[in-house]
Amino acid sequence: MSIRGLKKKQPKTFKVKIITVDAEMEFSCEMKWKGKDLFDLVCRALGLRETWFFGLQYTVKGMSTWLKMDKKVLDQEIPKEDPISFHFLAKFYPEKVEEELLQEITQHLFFLQVKKQILDEEIYCSPEATVLLASYAVQAKYGDYDPNFHEPGFLAHDELLPKRVLRQYQLTAEMWEEKITAWYAEHRGIARDEAEMNYLKIAQDLEMYGVNYFPIAQNKNHTDLLLGVDAKGIHIYSINNRFSPNKSFEWSAIRNISYSEKELTIKPLDKKAEVFKFFSSQLKVNKLILQLCIGNHDLFMRRRKVDSIEIQQMKAQAREEKARKKMENQRLAREKQLREEAERAKEELERRLFQLEDEARQANEALLRSQEAAELLAEKAQIAEEEAKLLAQNAAEAEQERQRLEITALKTKEEKRLMEQKMREAELIAVKLVKESDRRAKEAEHLKQDLHEAREAERKAKQKLLDITRLNNPHMVKYPQYSTADTRDANFDKGSIKLDLKDIDLKRLSFEIERERLDYLEKSRKFEDRLKELKSEIHALKLEEKQSGLYS
Numbered sequence: 001m002s003i004r005g006l007k008k009k010q011p012k013t014f015k016v017k018i019i020t021v022d023a024e025m026e027f028s029c030e031m032k033w034k035g036k037d038l039f040d041l042v043c044r045a046l047g048l049r050e051t052w053f054f055g056l057q058y059t060v061k062g063m064s065t066w067l068k069m070d071k072k073v074l075d076q077e078i079p080k081e082d083p084i085s086f087h088f089l090a091k092f093y094p095e096k097v098e099e100e101l102l103q104e105i106t107q108h109l110f111f112l113q114v115k116k117q118i119l120d121e122e123i124y125c126s127p128e129a130t131v132l133l134a135s136y137a138v139q140a141k142y143g144d145y146d147p148n149f150h151e152p153g154f155l156a157h158d159e160l161l162p163k164r165v166l167r168q169y170q171l172t173a174e175m176w177e178e179k180i181t182a183w184y185a186e187h188r189g190i191a192r193d194e195a196e197m198n199y200l201k202i203a204q205d206l207e208m209y210g211v212n213y214f215p216i217a218q219n220k221n222h223t224d225l226l227l228g229v230d231a232k233g234i235h236i237y238s239i240n241n242r243f244s245p246n247k248s249f250e251w252s253a254i255r256n257i258s259y260s261e262k263e264l265t266i267k268p269l270d271k272k273a274e275v276f277k278f279f280s281s282q283l284k285v286n287k288l289i290l291q292l293c294i295g296n297h298d299l300f301m302r303r304r305k306v307d308s309i310e311i312q313q314m315k316a317q318a319r320e321e322k323a324r325k326k327m328e329n330q331r332l333a334r335e336k337q338l339r340e341e342a343e344r345a346k347e348e349l350e351r352r353l354f355q356l357e358d359e360a361r362q363a364n365e366a367l368l369r370s371q372e373a374a375e376l377l378a379e380k381a382q383i384a385e386e387e388a389k390l391l392a393q394n395a396a397e398a399e400q401e402r403q404r405l406e407i408t409a410l411k412t413k414e415e416k417r418l419m420e421q422k423m424r425e426a427e428l429i430a431v432k433l434v435k436e437s438d439r440r441a442k443e444a445e446h447l448k449q450d451l452h453e454a455r456e457a458e459r460k461a462k463q464k465l466l467d468i469t470r471l472n473n474p475h476m477v478k479y480p481q482y483s484t485a486d487t488r489d490a491n492f493d494k495g496s497i498k499l500d501l502k503d504i505d506l507k508r509l510s511f512e513i514e515r516e517r518l519d520y521l522e523k524s525r526k527f528e529d530r531l532k533e534l535k536s537e538i539h540a541l542k543l544e545e546k547q548s549g550l551y552s
Helices: 035-046 104-119 127-142 163-168 173-187 192-203 283-303 309-478 482-551
Strands: 013-019 024-030 054-060 063-066 084-090 212-216 225-229 233-238 247-250 254-260 263-268 276-279
Touching: 024 035, 035 054, 035 084, 063 283, 084 104, 104 127, 104 192, 127 163, 127 173, 127 192, 212 283, 225 283, 233 254, 254 283, 263 283, 309 482
Parallel strands: 013 084
Antiparallel strands: 013 024, 054 063, 054 084, 212 225, 225 233, 233 247, 254 263, 263 276
C-alpha cells in the first residue's frame, strides 16, 4: 500500500473574506459548510459569545441580504467572487445596552457600528449630541485628557462629526476641536469600555437607532410609506418622516406576520383590530422583513423570560469581570494617583534641586566674579601705580621741557629783539642806500649831463676848428709866407692844447663815473647778500617760534 493512500483525502475548500467594522479576516471554508458553520468560525475567531445579535451580510444586485444559517453557503445567492466577501455586523439591537451587552467585544463591535451609522447619517443625531458622543469616542481612543500630550490639532485626522453638522455650522476645525476637547476633559478617569457604554446609552435614545427601514405601499401602485423594524416592534412612517411613526405594532401585540408574493400581512393579537396589509417592491424584501421580524420577536420574548443557564453564567461572569475591572480600575487609579503624586514630588524635588543647583551656580559665579574683580583690581592698582610712575616721569620731563622752553623762549625773545634791531638797521641801511642811490643817480645824471655838454662843446670846438681850417687853407695857397704859417701853427698849437686839456677832463670824468658805478654795484651786491642772510635768520626764528608754540 502506498504512502499516498495512507494520507487522508483533503476536502475541497473556498476562500471567504470577513469584514468587520475595523478589521478584515480571511478563512478557508469547506464546500459543504452551512451558514452557521462559517458564522461560528468567525465568532470563535473574534472570541464572541453573544452571537444572537450578529449575522453575515452580503450584497447582491444592489440589495443587502443576510446569510441564512441553516442552508449551505454555496447554495445561497451569494456573489460569484474569490474570495467571497461578507460583512460581520449587528443584525439585531438590544433594548437596553447596559443590561444586555455582557461581553466587552460585543459592546465594542456595537460601539463601532453605531458610531459609523451616526457619521454616515444613517442615524440622525442633533449637533449638541454629536459633540458629546464625539467626546466619548475620543475618551475611548485616547484615554484621559493630558494638555501636555494632547496638543491643539491632535484630532485633525479623526472623523468625529457628521458632514451634515459640519455644513450646518460655519465653524473651523479648530473651533470644533475646542468644543469636543471641552467635553473630553471632563471624562477624566473613565475607562475605554465605560466610555463606549456611555456612547451607546446616549445613542440608544435616538429615534432612528436600531431601525431597519423598507419602502412599502398600501396598494400595488404607490410607494408612499416606510416600514421600520426594531427591537420593540414594527412601525409605519411617512416617506418624509423617519422620526415619528404614524402607527406602531409592538411585538407583544402582534399575533402573526405572513407574506404572499409581494403582499405582507400583520395580524394584531386583538382579533377585533384591523389587519394591516402592505406591498413591497420585491419578494426578497418581504422575506428579509419577515426574517428581521422573527429574529427581533424572538429576542423580545427572550428578554421577558427567565435567563437560561448560559445567559446566567455570562451575566455572572460579566458582573465578576466588571467588579474585577472596577477593582483594577480603582487600583490603577490609586497607582496613577500615587504615581502622579510621586511625579509631582519628584518634579518638586527636581525643581528644588535645580533651584539649589542654580543658587550654587550663582554663588560660584559670584565667587568667580569676586575673584576676577579682585584680580582685576590688583591689576588695575599695579597699572595705576605704573601709570603714576610714568606720569611722575612725564611730569618731570614736562617740567624740564617747560624750563627748556622757557629758556628757549627767552633766547627766542632776545634773538627776536636782536633780529628786529638788525631788521631796523637793515631798513635804515636800505633807506640810506636808497638815498645814496638816488643821490648817486642824480650825480650820475649831472655827470652825464656835464659829459653831454662837454661832448657837445667838443663837437662844437671840432666843428669850429674844421671851419677855421677850411677858411685858412686858401690864404695859405696864395700867401705862402712863413710868417702866416708860423701864426697858424701857433694858433693851432693853442687849439690843440685846449683840446688836449678838454680830452683829459673827459677821460678823468668818465673814469670817476665808472669807478663810482663799480663801487655802487659792489655795495649793492654786499647789501643784497646781507639782506638774504637776514631773511634766512628771520625764517629760522619763525620756525623756532612755531616749534616753541607746539611744545607749549
